[in-house]
Amino acid sequence: MLDFILLYLDPGTGSLIVQAIIAGFLALAFYFKMAKNAVTDWVLGLFGKKKITEEELTNDETTQ
Amino acid sequence: MKPLNSSFRDPSGFIFQRDNQIFRVVNHSYQANYDLLMSKLYPALTKAGLLIPHTEVGFDVTKNINQYKLLQAEKIPFISYPYEWSFSQYQDAALTTLAIQRKALEHGMTLKDASAYNIQFHRGKPIFIDTLSFEKYEEGSPWVAYGQFCRHFLAPLALMSYHDPRMGAMMRDYIDGIPLDLTSGLLPFKSRFRVPLFLHIHLHASSQKRHANSENEAAKNTRKISRAAMMGLIDSLENGIKKLRLKTNKTEWGKYYEETILSDDYLAKKQMLVSDLLENINAKLVWDVGANDGTFSRLAAQRAYTIAFDIDHLAVEYNYLKIKEKKEKNIIPLLLDLTNPSPAIGWNNEERDSVFKREKPDLVLALALVHHLAISNNVPLNKLADFFAQLTSQLIIEFVPKSDPRVRTLLATREDIFPDYTEEGFEAAFSKYFTIKNKQKIEETDRILYLMQT
Numbered sequence: 001m002l003d004f005i006l007l008y009l010d011p012g013t014g015s016l017i018v019q020a021i022i023a024g025f026l027a028l029a030f031y032f033k034m035a036k037n038a039v040t041d042w043v044l045g046l047f048g049k050k051k052i053t054e055e056e057l058t059n060d061e062t063t064q
Numbered sequence: 065m066k067p068l069n070s071s072f073r074d075p076s077g078f079i080f081q082r083d084n085q086i087f088r089v090v091n092h093s094y095q096a097n098y099d100l101l102m103s104k105l106y107p108a109l110t111k112a113g114l115l116i117p118h119t120e121v122g123f124d125v126t127k128n129i130n131q132y133k134l135l136q137a138e139k140i141p142f143i144s145y146p147y148e149w150s151f152s153q154y155q156d157a158a159l160t161t162l163a164i165q166r167k168a169l170e171h172g173m174t175l176k177d178a179s180a181y182n183i184q185f186h187r188g189k190p191i192f193i194d195t196l197s198f199e200k201y202e203e204g205s206p207w208v209a210y211g212q213f214c215r216h217f218l219a220p221l222a223l224m225s226y227h228d229p230r231m232g233a234m235m236r237d238y239i240d241g242i243p244l245d246l247t248s249g250l251l252p253f254k255s256r257f258r259v260p261l262f263l264h265i266h267l268h269a270s271s272q273k274r275h276a277n278s279e280n281e282a283a284k285n286t287r288k289i290s291r292a293a294m295m296g297l298i299d300s301l302e303n304g305i306k307k308l309r310l311k312t313n314k315t316e317w318g319k320y321y322e323e324t325i326l327s328d329d330y331l332a333k334k335q336m337l338v339s340d341l342l343e344n345i346n347a348k349l350v351w352d353v354g355a356n357d358g359t360f361s362r363l364a365a366q367r368a369y370t371i372a373f374d375i376d377h378l379a380v381e382y383n384y385l386k387i388k389e390k391k392e393k394n395i396i397p398l399l400l401d402l403t404n405p406s407p408a409i410g411w412n413n414e415e416r417d418s419v420f421k422r423e424k425p426d427l428v429l430a431l432a433l434v435h436h437l438a439i440s441n442n443v444p445l446n447k448l449a450d451f452f453a454q455l456t457s458q459l460i461i462e463f464v465p466k467s468d469p470r471v472r473t474l475l476a477t478r479e480d481i482f483p484d485y486t487e488e489g490f491e492a493a494f495s496k497y498f499t500i501k502n503k504q505k506i507e508e509t510d511r512i513l514y515l516m517q518t
């Protein structure tokens with residue numbers, strides 16, 4: 001049996017479908033991260049520390 | 065006015081070059097997306113240094129009825145391609161693309177293209193150059209560029225990390241990214257235990273295989289991808305990419321450089337001589353071929369934009385990490401094998417230029433290189449001289465004679481079939497094309513440094 005993707009077939013469909021398959025898991029992971037960040041910010045807030053903004057995070061990632 | 069071959073696929077517009085400036089035509093079909101981009105996302109991205117800035121040019125030079133706007137984009141001094149990047153350069157290019165997608169989503173847009181060719185290195189950092197890659201984000205829709213992102217970024221990086229950094233060269237063969245079924249097969253079984261790699265390479269590859277025969281209708285009818293899932297997708301790709309590492313660690317770096325670089329004294333003397341030669345040279349773009357960790361590229365970079373080419377992946381990687389650490393803006397380190405340089409690839413072999421069809425240097429540094437080309441690779445001296453003469457009008461070149469310990473090592477395992485490889489033979493070959501303007505012996509060695517001009 002041929003066990004490979006024939007080159008003239010479009011792999012695009014599979015790329016869209018796999019996103020739908022894993023969407024629930026990814027959304028859950030995202031909500032978990034948001035909750036974790038909210039708790040971290042709240043704890044830092046108790047100690048009077050400044051929140052880290054998304055802007056600073058992004059800049060930090062690309063200029064590190 | 066002829067569109068550049070790198071932009072012919074895009075129905076939203078095209079790029080052309082005139083008087084050494086880069087212009088971009090935006091077609092009417094892209095009007096709504098362009099206006100949306102310019103309202104908020106463009107200022108945010110350019111402020112963060114993530115997107116190449118442009119100015120709208122207020123006249124129609126193209127007489128093109130489809131034209132909505134004409135833009136003049138900031139010019140990148142030297143275009144490079146993913147197969148010329150070291151691991152960390154590639155990783156930063158990937159993270160930049162994801163940072164842009166995240167910012168785009170915040171402003172109601174999404175990347176419709178996530179090609180690695182849309183990233184260039186400029187002022188020491190990766191920057192996105194395709195202004196027309198953004199479109200309005202419709203909540204619930206999947207990321208159309210997801211497959212492309214995985215092929216162009218995640219697949220090569222995973223292969224470089226799990227196997228060998230030289231796997232990046234596969235991008236030369238696969239212009240639209242390394243196919244995921246191929247990547248999945250090449251990665252070791254343990255890569256499946258990393259969630260991002262399991263999802264975005266292995267599961268993704270089997271989904272492509274399973275649905276290769278399906279009509280696109282099937283994809284349209286699938287469940288919607290919520291905004292949270294979309295943000296989770298970007299997070300997951302980002303986590304996966306950030307955790308990938310090269311197998312070498314810092315101590316190995318140190319050892320590697322102790323072994324490859326000659327004595328500090330020799331380096332210091334050569335640095336003084338090269339600095340003196342550079343004093344009297346006018347150049348905008350310098351190529352340092354065989355740059356190793358960029359010691360001499362840094363001297364050139366004080367005066368001109370310098371491309372530090374080397375064949376050795378670890379040397380390019382080390383140079384890039386140093387550039388990042390010191391925030392150097394004038395050097396771009398790139399991988400290049402001079403004996404098999406980056407060819408022209410893509411449609412009609414003209415979509416991506418060969419390295420010699422790109423911006424030519426005004427000065428070439430070729431230090432401690434000639435013996436590798438002439439002796440290890442059997443390139444006759446007259447061929448070498450001809451090669452350099454085609455490339456540049458100014459050349460700083462080091463001749464390493466047969467009496468040098470390095471050359472003796474090279475000759476130890478092979479027959480000496482190089483009778484002309486002498487100081488006289490070298491000068492005779494190069495004098496056919498160049499005038500020798502300056503000649504300096506490097507003290508306590510037999511090596512000679514030349515400044516030549518055509």
